Amino acid sequence: MRNNLYTYVKNAKLEEKSGMEYLINKFEPLINKYSYRLMEPEDGKSELILKLIRLVKKVPLDKKCFKEDKYIISYIKISLKRQYIYLYEKQKKLALKQSYLDENNEYSFDKSNIIFYDLIKNLNNKEKYIFIKKYIYNFNSSEIARNLKISRQNVYITEKRAIKKIINTFQLNNRTM
Numbered sequence: 001m002r003n004n005l006y007t008y009v010k011n012a013k014l015e016e017k018s019g020m021e022y023l024i025n026k027f028e029p030l031i032n033k034y035s036y037r038l039m040e041p042e043d044g045k046s047e048l049i050l051k052l053i054r055l056v057k058k059v060p061l062d063k064k065c066f067k068e069d070k071y072i073i074s075y076i077k078i079s080l081k082r083q084y085i086y087l088y089e090k091q092k093k094l095a096l097k098q099s100y101l102d103e104n105n106e107y108s109f110d111k112s113n114i115i116f117y118d119l120i121k122n123l124n125n126k127e128k129y130i131f132i133k134k135y136i137y138n139f140n141s142s143e144i145a146r147n148l149k150i151s152r153q154n155v156y157i158t159e160k161r162a163i164k165k166i167i168n169t170f171q172l173n174n175r176t177m
Contacts, residue, residue, distance in 0.1 A: 005069045012056045023056055024049060027076060034084035039091050044084075051083040052076065119166050127162035130155055 005026075011019030024031075031048045038044035055076060065071045120131050129148070133139040139147075141155045148155070 005072045006061065006067050009056055009059050009066075009072060010061060013059070013061070020053065020056065024052060027052055027080065030077060030080055034080060037084070038087055039095070044087055047087055048080055048083055051080060055079050119169070120162070122169050123162050123165055127158055127165070130158050131162055134159065 005023075008019045008022045008026075012023055013019075031045055031052070035041045035045035035048055059072065059075065060066060066075070116135070120128050123131065126148070130144055133144050133147070134141075141152045141159075145152045145155045
């Protein structure tokens with residue numbers, strides 16, 4: 001008698017390693033097909049293999065129709081497709097949430113820029129330039145000094161003077177509120 005899927009499923013249910021390995025190898029092309037359609041193919045493949053293992057343990061071999069290969073194949077294919085759809089929908093929802101979070105972070109960043117520019121509005125042009133280069137574009141004092149053709153010490157002194165102006169402006173605004 002030849003080995004059919006019924007025998008392999010029965011062996012896999014009895015915790016025999018060879019039966020489960022055969023089934024995983026047999027359905028690997030289908031698993032690969034679905035996993036490569038997902039955003040995370042490696043995770044998807046692992047999830048689908050786990051689903052196959054759980055599924056094999058649940059196959060109702062006591063039903064007469066499951067003695068034939070075509071019914072076992074159909075049962076496994078449909079279940080793997082449903083798992084793929086579930087994983088796809090889950091990833092789609094996660095991507096939507098992620099994009100929503102990204103949009104919120106961009107909004108917060110824009111709002112913080114507005115606050116920053118509001119704080120430096122009372123500074124002179126040189127102080128504004130130094131502040132923007134240092135705190136928005138992350139230039140260091142040497143690079144700013146080179147661009148302005150002044151010394152690093154001059155950049156440092158101008159920055160400290162600007163900080164004092166901002167603190168004074170901030171304190172005045174808090175007193176009036």
